[in-house]
Amino acid sequence: xxxxxxxxxxxxxxxxxxxxxxxxxxxxxxxxLLPQHFSEYQVREGGDGEGTLVHWKLQATSKRVRDxxxxxxxxxxxxxxxxxxxxxMVTTWTVTPAGEGRSRxxxxxxxxxxxxxxxxxxxxxxPKGLGRIYDEVLAKLASEVxx
Numbered sequence: 001x002x003x004x005x006x007x008x009x010x011x012x013x014x015x016x017x018x019x020x021x022x023x024x025x026x027x028x029x030x031x032x033l034l035p036q037h038f039s040e041y042q043v044r045e046g047g048d049g050e051g052t053l054v055h056w057k058l059q060a061t062s063k064r065v066r067d068x069x070x071x072x073x074x075x076x077x078x079x080x081x082x083x084x085x086x087x088x089m090v091t092t093w094t095v096t097p098a099g100e101g102r103s104r105x106x107x108x109x110x111x112x113x114x115x116x117x118x119x120x121x122x123x124x125x126x127p128k129g130l131g132r133i134y135d136e137v138l139a140k141l142a143s144e145v146x147x
Contacts, residue, residue, distance in 0.1 A: 004113040006130035009106040010138040014145040016103040020078055020095040022145050023105075024049035029144060035136040050074040054082075060129050088112040105141065107134045 012019055022029045027047030034041060039057045046052035052072040059065045068089070070082040080093040089111040098104040109130055 002113050003110055004126055005108065005110045006126065006128075006134070007106065007108040008131045008134045008138065009104060010135075010142065011098050011102055011104050012138075012142045012145060013102055014142075015101055016078060016095050016097045018145050019103045019105060019141065020080075022141060023093050023095065024072075024074070024080055026052045026054050026072065030054075032144060033137050033140040035133060035140070037133050037136075044069075046072070049080065058133075060126065060133065105138055107138070109134075 022033075025048060026043050031041050034056070037059050039059065040055065042055045044053040044055055050073055053069070054072065055067075055069050057065055057067050066084075066089070067086055069085040070091075071085060073081045073083070075081055078095045082091040082093075084090070089109060091107060091109040094106045094108075096104050096106075113126075
C-alpha cells in the first residue's frame with residue numbers, strides 16, 4: 001500500500017486569523033463551505049477547532065463514498081488536523097500570512113492507498129479529484145471571509 005496525497009492551496013484576501021477562525025468553526029461556517037460532494041454533515045462534539053468530532057460523507061466519485069468521522073486537533077498555530085476514525089485519511093489545513101491582509105491556505109489529505117491495479121488508478125486520479133473538491137471549498141472560504 002502506497003500513501004496517496006492530494007494538496008491544493010489558495011491565497012485569500014483576509015488576514016490569517018480570520019481565515020483560520022472560519023475553518024475552525026465547524027458549528028456554523030464549515031458547513032457553508034462544503035460543496036455537493038459532502039452530505040450528512042453533523043457536529044457530534046465541540047464545534048470550534050481542537051476537540052471537535054465531526055461526521056460527513058464524502059462522495060469523491062459516482063461510485064466512491066467515504067463515511068468520515070473526524071477528530072480535530074490544532075497541533076500548532078494556524079494548523080487544523082482532521083483524522084478520520086474510519087480510515088487512514090488525515091487532512092491538514094495550514095493557514096499562514098501572505099502579505100498585508102492576505103493569507104495562504106494549504107490543504108493536504110493523505111491516506112493509505114490500495115495495492116495493485118486499483119491502487120495505481122487511485123494514486124493517479126484520486127489526488128486530482130480531491131484537489132478539485134478542495135478548490136471548491138477554498139473558493140467558498142474566500143467568498144465567506146472576503147466580505
